[in-house]
Amino acid sequence: MKHLEAGNNLLLGVTGGIAAYKSVELARLFIKAGVNVRVVMTEAATRFVNPITFQAITGETVRVDLFDQAHEAAMGHIELARWADHLLIAPATGDFLARMAHGLADDLLSTLYLACPAQVSVAPAMNVHMWEHDATRRNVSRLIEQGVQVLGPALGEQACGDTGPGRMLEAAEIVSSLMYSSEAGLFAGRKVVVTAGPTREAVDPVRFISNRSSGKMGFALAEAFAAEGAEVVLVSGPVNRDDPPGIQRIDVISAQQMYEAVFKHLPGADVFAACAAVADYRPANPQPQKLKKNGEHLELKLVKNPDILAEVAALSDGPFTLGFAAETQKLVENARSKLTSKGIDMIAANLVGKGRGFDLEDNALKVLWSDGEADLPMQSKKNLARALISLVAEQYVRE
Ligand code: CTP
Numbered sequence: 001m002k003h004l005e006a007g008n009n010l011l012l013g014v015t016g017g018i019a020a021y022k023s024v025e026l027a028r029l030f031i032k033a034g035v036n037v038r039v040v041m042t043e044a045a046t047r048f049v050n051p052i053t054f055q056a057i058t059g060e061t062v063r064v065d066l067f068d069q070a071h072e073a074a075m076g077h078i079e080l081a082r083w084a085d086h087l088l089i090a091p092a093t094g095d096f097l098a099r100m101a102h103g104l105a106d107d108l109l110s111t112l113y114l115a116c117p118a119q120v121s122v123a124p125a126m127n128v129h130m131w132e133h134d135a136t137r138r139n140v141s142r143l144i145e146q147g148v149q150v151l152g153p154a155l156g157e158q159a160c161g162d163t164g165p166g167r168m169l170e171a172a173e174i175v176s177s178l179m180y181s182s183e184a185g186l187f188a189g190r191k192v193v194v195t196a197g198p199t200r201e202a203v204d205p206v207r208f209i210s211n212r213s214s215g216k217m218g219f220a221l222a223e224a225f226a227a228e229g230a231e232v233v234l235v236s237g238p239v240n241r242d243d244p245p246g247i248q249r250i251d252v253i254s255a256q257q258m259y260e261a262v263f264k265h266l267p268g269a270d271v272f273a274a275c276a277a278v279a280d281y282r283p284a285n286p287q288p289q290k291l292k293k294n295g296e297h298l299e300l301k302l303v304k305n306p307d308i309l310a311e312v313a314a315l316s317d318g319p320f321t322l323g324f325a326a327e328t329q330k331l332v333e334n335a336r337s338k339l340t341s342k343g344i345d346m347i348a349a350n351l352v353g354k355g356r357g358f359d360l361e362d363n364a365l366k367v368l369w370s371d372g373e374a375d376l377p378m379q380s381k382k383n384l385a386r387a388l389i390s391l392v393a394e395q396y397v398r399e
Helices: 020-032 051-058 069-074 077-083 094-101 108-115 128-132 134-145 171-179 216-227 255-265 308-313 331-341 381-398
Strands: 009-014 036-041 086-092 119-124 191-196 201-204 207-209 231-236 248-251 271-274 281-283 302-304 320-327 346-351 362-369 372-380
Touching (some): 009 020, 009 108, 020 051, 020 086, 036 051, 077 108, 086 108, 086 171, 094 119, 094 134, 128 134, 134 372, 191 216, 191 255, 201 281, 216 271, 231 255, 248 255, 308 320, 320 381, 331 346, 362 381
Parallel strands (some): 009 036, 086 119, 191 231, 231 248, 271 320
Antiparallel strands (some): 281 302, 346 362
16 A cells, blocks of 8 residues: 655545544644645534634635535536545544445545545444444445455444444554554554465475466565564465565475474464465375386375364464465355365455466455455455455454
C-alpha cells in the first residue's frame, strides 16, 4: 500500500457515529503532518459534529450535499474525487459500509466512493454486535474484495457499554497506518511464518521430483505481511527470486527440510501461511549414486511426506493457519473439505491448469473460512496478497 505523504491530498469522509468526534483530531493530525485535507460529511454525521468545526481545522468548506449548486460550481464532485490521493472514511458506520459494499450512490460521500480512483480506507466504528453481524461480515469481505483497506476496529469498551471489537482506532493510529504503515500496520508486533515455492525430493544425486511452483505468491504474501508491520520468516523451496527486503529468508530443498525449518521458527508465531507446493511424496530410497539405466522399466517407490500445514494446525496453542489449494475441478467443494480435514482456519483456493495458477503474474482466489467466504477477482499476485492478508487480519481478530 502506498503511504500517504506530506503534500498529498486526503479526502476525509465522516459518517454518522459517536466516533465522529475523533475525526476532528484526525483531521488536525493529518494537517499537522503536512497533508491537504478536505472533509465530506454525511447528513447523519452533522448531527454529531458541526461542519464548522472541520471547516475551522482544515480551512476548507465542508461538503455534505450532492446537490449543493454553489459548491458543485466551485469544485464538482467528480473533480473532488480526482483531487484525492486517498479517500479515508472515518468513522465508517455499519450502514455506510453496507452502502459502499453494494455500490449505492445516494449522497455525496457514497458517490465519491464510486467516483474516486485513489486508494480507499475505512475505519469502522460500531457496536460489537453490529460489527459481528453476518450482514456486516459479508459487507466487509466484499469491501476487501473491492480493494478497500480496513483499519481496525479496536477491541475495548464502547460508548454503549458493550465490550469487544467495534471501537474506531485512535486518530494517531490511523495517521500512522496511512503514513508510516510498517510501524503500525495490520500485523504490527505479530510474527508470521510463510512457506513458498516447490520442494525437491531426491531420486539420486542428480535427479529429483518437483513441481512448477514459482514461489511468486508466497513471496508476495511474505512482502504484504511485512508491509503491514509483521516480523516475517519466509521458508522457501528452490526458486529463482531475490530476497524480499526486511524478511528473514530460510532456503530449503526438500519437504523434510521445510518441515524442520518451519517448526524451528514457529515458536511465537501468530500466523502460519502455507503457500509452498510441498511434494506430497518422496522417493523411499534415494540413491547415493546416480541411477544407471537398466532394463525397460524402472519402479520408483514413494513414501508420504509429513503434512506441514496439518501438523501446525493440530497444535493446541498454534498460530492462525492459512492454507492454499490448487484444484483442477470442484474448487469450492475440494477446498472446503481440505479446510476441515486439515483443521485450518482459512483456505485460499484457485483453479490451476489451462493457463491459470503457477508461474503467472495474475491469479484469482476463492477464500473460505468456517463461516464465510470471499472472492478475490483476477489481479496481480501482489494485490491479491494484500487483499488476502486483510481477510486474515479480520478473521484473526475474531478468534
Ligand atoms: N501442505 C503442507 N505440507 C504438505 C503438503 C501440503 O504444508 N506435505 C500445504 C500446502 O502448502 C498448501 C496445502 O497444504 O497450503 C495444500 O494441501 P494439499 O493437501 O497438499 O493439496 P494437494 O496436494 O493439492 O492435495 P490433493 O492432491 O489431495 O488435492
